Amino acid sequence: MPLPQTNFSPPFNITRASHIVLGVRDLKVSRTFYTEVIGLVVTYETDDDLYLRGVEESCHHSLILHKTSGQPVCEAVGYRVFQDTDLDCAEAYFKSAGIETCWIERPYQGRTLALRDAVRIPIEFCATMPRLPRLHDKPHLQRGAAALRYDHVQCLAPDVAEAGRFYTDLGFRVSDYFVDRPDDEEPLGMFMFRKNNPHDIVFITRPGPQMHHFGYVVGDVQHLFRALDTAGAIGFENSLERGPGRHGQGHAFYVYFRDPDGHRVEILPPPIQMIDLDDEPARWHSGNRFTWDLPPPKKWLHEATPFKDTPVREPKVEIKLYSLEEHLSGSK
Amino acid sequence: MPLPQTNFSPPFNITRASHIVLGVRDLKVSRTFYTEVIGLVVTYETDDDLYLRGVEESCHHSLILHKTSGQPVCEAVGYRVFQDTDLDCAEAYFKSAGIETCWIERPYQGRTLALRDAVRIPIEFCATMPRLPRLHDKPHLQRGAAALRYDHVQCLAPDVAEAGRFYTDLGFRVSDYFVDRPDDEEPLGMFMFRKNNPHDIVFITRPGPQMHHFGYVVGDVQHLFRALDTAGAIGFENSLERGPGRHGQGHAFYVYFRDPDGHRVEILPPPIQMIDLDDEPARWHSGNRFTWDLPPPKKWLHEATPFKDTPVREPKVEIKLYSLEEHLSGSK
Amino acid sequence: MPLPQTNFSPPFNITRASHIVLGVRDLKVSRTFYTEVIGLVVTYETDDDLYLRGVEESCHHSLILHKTSGQPVCEAVGYRVFQDTDLDCAEAYFKSAGIETCWIERPYQGRTLALRDAVRIPIEFCATMPRLPRLHDKPHLQRGAAALRYDHVQCLAPDVAEAGRFYTDLGFRVSDYFVDRPDDEEPLGMFMFRKNNPHDIVFITRPGPQMHHFGYVVGDVQHLFRALDTAGAIGFENSLERGPGRHGQGHAFYVYFRDPDGHRVEILPPPIQMIDLDDEPARWHSGNRFTWDLPPPKKWLHEATPFKDTPVREPKVEIKLYSLEEHLSGSK
């Protein structure tokens, strides 16, 4: 299946990746990790829930942690629409497409429309949240990476093109995609965006759907090290999984952590801006990627967070992944 | 006059501030300043013209320098529209509004529609430029500030609300504005945006229209100093006018240079992201601004670049400006 | 008088500028300034005294603040000697030189020998302090500039060569000095060092002796802005006096603050290393200084902290100083 094409007159106006909802087993230890290492700020908290936002965010939350006694799953992936009326357009659109939706209650969030996307990822849309003061220029209130703002989510999908077409139909553009061999058509990884940078959601081919990681933008590379030094100093010395490194597409630098429940969170300095229609999807394959950094370890390649009540399917295409383990053993 | 209100169903889709066209007296010295200090890359060059872009930009140019034997003026301020058809919608819109337009030829730029805005600033719209490789991750090809991308232009206007309403009618939103006294209505400065940050065009009340400065985003605060050290080392030791400092609105840090013709150029690390409708215009006055930095020198307050063939009118409102000179003399 | 010559077989081994003792009127506000903006750590505290150290320092203190109801003066400038026996050699040396010394008690400091140098600055020497853990790699315990370590003190002196010869006799080397006109002999400013960078003590010609400023090294230029943003956010928005800028000798970047009592404190990223004997004193004059930054304001040029019970003499040589005020008014 070839690369899906963007619908430039989408049925409603999605503006950006907005938030993510995760289950965690111990709210207290997760709170310490996300406030002290990643540097998020708590905006609402009960015995069972924790709402956090990045220090630059004026919206109420971008990360919701729910206490769970079961397996820690990803409960929902959230997007913002521009105006409240966009939600009604969304409901009508999905109805006409035969996709079931429901209105859910989410504290400190305006009307919220929930549904499952084409690969059964639970997603939700809202238009408003209470507004809070930005704290990006208040270093005395910042901790660790002082994560500025939620940026994107990366998911594993059994069929990347199928997963992606759901979003291109909603107006998402493809910034980059990769194929296995230089003359392949089938996209095996796709970076998709609505806001002015290369990624709001990313899909890569693997058993799925699963939540691979979500990413927060930090101020600069110094903040990658502030997070790492803090992690080492306060008991999260095993949380670094990969990095610091530079993404193969050149978008940004990165560090990947595993949080206390194994959820993977990325921090990255501001990525490139992407707006113009001239910026057609870039096509990557094994022959044209920029690769000073070491390959990812096997667990980065294969481990991920399940979505709530969501069976995992085997991928349509099997590809050979090159791991750090193979790199170290000298096998190419 | 109160703050103009954004038209959320604009007649065509402007995506961002795109480029600026300046007259300079000595192309060679300007070339050195913009490539070595600001760090732009030359993409096209004749005996009379120089086209430059930031290292992250995939578009052909964001700064055009024209050799002039007369006074160095600003010839045009450019904006991008999303699709080529937006240009036709623009033409129709301005025609119906009684505003004269013309199609002009600009090398390495698609169809270009030129006109004057409500305060007689010469502006132009285009949808496409040839695409070139981004160089943001190639430090061996970078110089000075390694300016990433063109960000915004700030203009002086005799009537800020009048100037601004032209743009709110085109869908620009107001991120911030300032008034003289806490209970005033009249906006004396307005930051307006289309892309996902607080400024594509800024107006402040003064004799105008004049071009006060244009700004490029740089990677981080280190790059402010790389520019300054380079300026000092290669003969532009008098080019620093103001900074490094932090903007009163907290958007970003800044350094202001005067180029060899006196045109003012700002470099700034990535500013905050602004997308959500919740982010209503912030209102600033003398009582609520964040001010660790020193006030601007008188020449920053009063000197600017004229627009080509454009008479300057006195401002509608006279306000008291607080200068570095007054700060140093101890008068408040 | 020409540049004094270093005694390479000094009578005892001074290793570095070590600490400074200042009077302050309100310990609480000074505590906030030095811990939150400069980022020092409190190691000992009573109702009348505050002992602080930089986050990289393993020594007990480098700044002592004494509560005073009178004029806030500088009570002493401290140096470290290498071994305890160096103190006895020092006592013998000063006795033979006809300089009065006394042993004083200073909490959390080994034996301490106090005296006045050639221009009547109260100085003291000690060999030991209790050792505490370094915190430079613990960002979760850091604030503001997270000042790493005390670096140097700059004093005004009526006769720079006379002031300096006292220290060259003790083994200090001159890294840089400046003269008025290119062919002058008389040093009007001298940077002197024992440790491996260009400055432990600096003298410049003015009415003196007075304490002009003391300096702490910070991690990098980011930390200059962390200090400034913090100052602006917590009520010290008027504490910035000069900078950020680059020193004319190229040693380092700088920011100068005035603390709540008017004492001037500099923060600077790590300066250059200076060890080899090949590095003969560099000679600066108006014709060879590197000057992208703006000249200092008059108060930086003329205001300073008196030393306790120490009359101020007029300088031997009157020189013309170029101020920011003159720069802004266009007079050279």
Added chain:
Amino acid sequence: MPLPQTNFSPPFNITRASHIVLGVRDLKVSRTFYTEVIGLVVTYETDDDLYLRGVEESCHHSLILHKTSGQPVCEAVGYRVFQDTDLDCAEAYFKSAGIETCWIERPYQGRTLALRDAVRIPIEFCATMPRLPRLHDKPHLQRGAAALRYDHVQCLAPDVAEAGRFYTDLGFRVSDYFVDRPDDEEPLGMFMFRKNNPHDIVFITRPGPQMHHFGYVVGDVQHLFRALDTAGAIGFENSLERGPGRHGQGHAFYVYFRDPDGHRVEILPPPIQMIDLDDEPARWHSGNRFTWDLPPPKKWLHEATPFKDTPVREPKVEIKLYSLEEHLSGSK
């Protein structure tokens, strides 16, 4: 064997690690690597030799590359003494100790005394080099990491205590050492210094002597990434071996490269200052190290550059080393 004790009245005054001499097979490719990635500056060059210095260095060279057709070895490790007369004291001292010395000719270096240390490492001492302008504040002349200055060399030694005692007898102090188990006496790694930071020479227990790596100080963490991005962009994408990371002792961050001949070079931001006698040797073992970073790959642990004409002996103590490979496979 317990930790060797520093002789505080050494026979002559060594000031710092000064330079290193390496054989390389292709001068042109090595030149590109060291000038473009590491950012050294060429100061002298023939068909067979390349002399380079860091951008902050005023000395003529700190790295000498010799073209070789054989195995690329380390030919010599150089130290600076303070004064020329120190060289005569050195000669007399080694003679009395029964250690053979000779005076060698090394272009652009004063009198040079060569010998082998206690573990047969070829070392040399000199007091002077021609002085050249520092370029640390000239970003327009800098490339890649813009390495500021040579900092230290790390060697593998079959008997760390024996290797180290040679240097403690010459006045080197131990900043840190590590032992296998918490109650061990035998040092298995020793960081030793003369200048004001923790390392001029480091020994670790392995088959030796071999040259493990040499290190250059860079301005800040940004420069780690400038080097890496440059390496990736110009054909050295496989040169990264380890990092970016933070040293277990907390001294500094690091990146380790393998140069085109496999010589290992480290770049590190400015490490901590170490001067006072209070800073007694810190003792590290498996139970008290700071470890957010991943363990080193096996090749970092076991591969090194041989010294010229120098047989390698098996280590006195065999220790278990924990590698990245074991970490990834989950074995502790």
